[in-house]
Amino acid sequence: MQNTIYLDNNATTKIDEDVLAAMLPYLSIYYGNPSSMHTFGGQVGRSVRQARSQVASLLGAEDSEIVFTSCGTEGDNAAIIAALKAQPNKKHIITTEVEHPAILNLCRKLEKDGYTVTYLSVNNKGQIDFDELEASLTGNTAVVSVMYANNETGVIFPIEQIGQVVKEYGALFHVDAVQAVGKIPLNMKNSTIDLLTISGHKIHAPKGIGALYVRKGVRFRPLLIGGHQERGRRGGTENVAGIVALGKAAELAQQHLADIGREKILRDKLEQGILSTIPNTVINGDPVNRLPNTTNIGFKYIEGEAILLSLDQYGICASSGSACTSGSLEPSHVLRALGLPYSVLHGSIRFSLSRFTTETEIDRVLEVLPGIIDRLRELSPFNSDDADWLKEQEEAVLAR
Amino acid sequence: MWDYTDKVMEHFHNPRNQGKITEKKEGEEIVTGQVGSIACGDALKLHLKIDEETQTIKDARFQTFGCASAIASSSALTEMLKGRKVEEALKLTNKEIAESLGGLPEEKMHCSVMGQEALEAAIYTYKGIPLDTHEEDEGNLICRCFGITDTKIKRIIRENNLTTAEQVTNYVKAGGGCSSCLPDIDDLLYEVANEKEKSVEVATQVWQNNNPSPTPAESTTQTPRPLTNLQKITLIQKVIDEEIRPILAEDGGDMELFDVEGDVVKVILKGACSGCASSTETLKLAIEATLKEFVSPTLTVESV
Numbered sequence: 001m002q003n004t005i006y007l008d009n010n011a012t013t014k015i016d017e018d019v020l021a022a023m024l025p026y027l028s029i030y031y032g033n034p035s036s037m038h039t040f041g042g043q044v045g046r047s048v049r050q051a052r053s054q055v056a057s058l059l060g061a062e063d064s065e066i067v068f069t070s071c072g073t074e075g076d077n078a079a080i081i082a083a084l085k086a087q088p089n090k091k092h093i094i095t096t097e098v099e100h101p102a103i104l105n106l107c108r109k110l111e112k113d114g115y116t117v118t119y120l121s122v123n124n125k126g127q128i129d130f131d132e133l134e135a136s137l138t139g140n141t142a143v144v145s146v147m148y149a150n151n152e153t154g155v156i157f158p159i160e161q162i163g164q165v166v167k168e169y170g171a172l173f174h175v176d177a178v179q180a181v182g183k184i185p186l187n188m189k190n191s192t193i194d195l196l197t198i199s200g201h202k203i204h205a206p207k208g209i210g211a212l213y214v215r216k217g218v219r220f221r222p223l224l225i226g227g228h229q230e231r232g233r234r235g236g237t238e239n240v241a242g243i244v245a246l247g248k249a250a251e252l253a254q255q256h257l258a259d260i261g262r263e264k265i266l267r268d269k270l271e272q273g274i275l276s277t278i279p280n281t282v283i284n285g286d287p288v289n290r291l292p293n294t295t296n297i298g299f300k301y302i303e304g305e306a307i308l309l310s311l312d313q314y315g316i317c318a319s320s321g322s323a324c325t326s327g328s329l330e331p332s333h334v335l336r337a338l339g340l341p342y343s344v345l346h347g348s349i350r351f352s353l354s355r356f357t358t359e360t361e362i363d364r365v366l367e368v369l370p371g372i373i374d375r376l377r378e379l380s381p382f383n384s385d386d387a388d389w390l391k392e393q394e395e396a397v398l399a400r
Numbered sequence: 401m402w403d404y405t406d407k408v409m410e411h412f413h414n415p416r417n418q419g420k421i422t423e424k425k426e427g428e429e430i431v432t433g434q435v436g437s438i439a440c441g442d443a444l445k446l447h448l449k450i451d452e453e454t455q456t457i458k459d460a461r462f463q464t465f466g467c468a469s470a471i472a473s474s475s476a477l478t479e480m481l482k483g484r485k486v487e488e489a490l491k492l493t494n495k496e497i498a499e500s501l502g503g504l505p506e507e508k509m510h511c512s513v514m515g516q517e518a519l520e521a522a523i524y525t526y527k528g529i530p531l532d533t534h535e536e537d538e539g540n541l542i543c544r545c546f547g548i549t550d551t552k553i554k555r556i557i558r559e560n561n562l563t564t565a566e567q568v569t570n571y572v573k574a575g576g577g578c579s580s581c582l583p584d585i586d587d588l589l590y591e592v593a594n595e596k597e598k599s600v601e602v603a604t605q606v607w608q609n610n611n612p613s614p615t616p617a618e619s620t621t622q623t624p625r626p627l628t629n630l631q632k633i634t635l636i637q638k639v640i641d642e643e644i645r646p647i648l649a650e651d652g653g654d655m656e657l658f659d660v661e662g663d664v665v666k667v668i669l670k671g672a673c674s675g676c677a678s679s680t681e682t683l684k685l686a687i688e689a690t691l692k693e694f695v696s697p698t699l700t701v702e703s704v
Contacts, residue, residue, distance in 0.1 A: 305467035323441040342439040379418050381445040381463035382438055
């Protein structure tokens, strides 16, 4: 069997072997409940506390500011709901058009419940307009939710600058940092961020674990109401193995932040290699303010799913914002928000690297990709942006 | 990941008959049918070489912008077309294209529909029938996102026996954008379902109960004095639309009035129920019987 070349790390990541080794005993030997009043459970409670410290350290936060969750979506939901419940008189939410569905679909639901939502637009680089942000903020704004970095394009928002503006209007500031954590340094000390979401499986921990940072002093109302776990901020017996794994993954992520430059070099090699060998190819998003591991490339006149399934033959894993891959009939809302032409939209591929990506793997992609793109372009009836089929067809009928 | 059959993947990786047709001999005609657009996310340009004398498709080639199943559907379609008579080709349904690939995921059925439409567009072009007067463009626009009319949605509902709006979206994309037309699609589904019930009654009347007296022609629609040509054509169209097509739709078939010359009614037969020669003949006779009954006993039907 051929080796898998995994370049879809913004979708999910491989569990680090050290993370797996750290969590496994909690699925076998140490099965106690951390809340129990006996040594057997108590030792598990210590491990949970250690994991909390590890996560807090990665975020530059205090241990008591970390609430473990089940995933990024839960973190996002819990943050927004908490912010609204804590300020019952404020009925306005601000977010952006390019957020993850965990925020966007929640906001749409909240609109039905009587809240007003402003969806900030982005320019062709995926950046918001500060004038629009300021014009949208009012005393009625309960929470502003902006992602740190975009999952599809890797575009990084100027979070602290946004936070400064948000604070002037007294709104809470939530940041979905699921894609940013472990890829760029985060420090909640002296930050304007009140609530921040992270997820384990994007940083080499398993699926089913995440965390929400809640700034000390921010009033919080739990989403899951139950026992006293997480100091009453999230009911439910702790996912101990997951928590231990997230702690270990956070520790490793912090170590690897130092050599994140290696990922950027490989990403740039991939990107430059593609741009220089394949014509009619564009980088989507902001080429400068971008995660070091992500590139989103539009291959004009062909369709993303066909590219992905061709790459799959070589064991290469990537993803696409094309309509056909999403199961919906519209291409990605993020790429549409950037205002990309359709010729680019449908043929956009995201490659996202990790610390496990090797140069040999990048070379292999550069070796096979030109042939794949060539073959599909040979099949395509399009080769320019202004094909007017209807007109052609009318002429064909008239000619007869 | 989609659950594609091996056949879909095989056609995707090794497509047959890709490209254009550039060379033709005397007595051969090259035509093209195009559907979709770069905005929709899939598009197909189907090229046919037709032998004018035998009315046979000598060669079929395709250019496709789209996903794996769009490419596979186009490739399979060209294989099915080679050697077919033009009239037979026109009867090909999207269902047959999908079946030839061992089936398509429901969400990808619109790829097979695209193949059938490109084929229809090519043959209409060949026949010199302007596409904008084609039935589907005359309907009311239902899905504004993808520009799809009620006529087209109803045809696809009939041909594929669809029962939910979700299926309609999977087959023709309608409702897949802003989803504001989903209630309208539900109405169309309801309409077609009612049509079916009604057609069972009509079928019992028309096809089985062939008592000569009183015939519907005498008792209802026929006027005592001879019809003018225009009246006759209008009446024929009405009978086709109201009495014949709903019954054909029961079995996934369809027909269209092509022309009327004197007492000869020329029709285009389409759809699943007319797949083989013998059933075509039966169908022709059945249509003839209905038209004789409702319009005039002197009519004969020709399939063009």
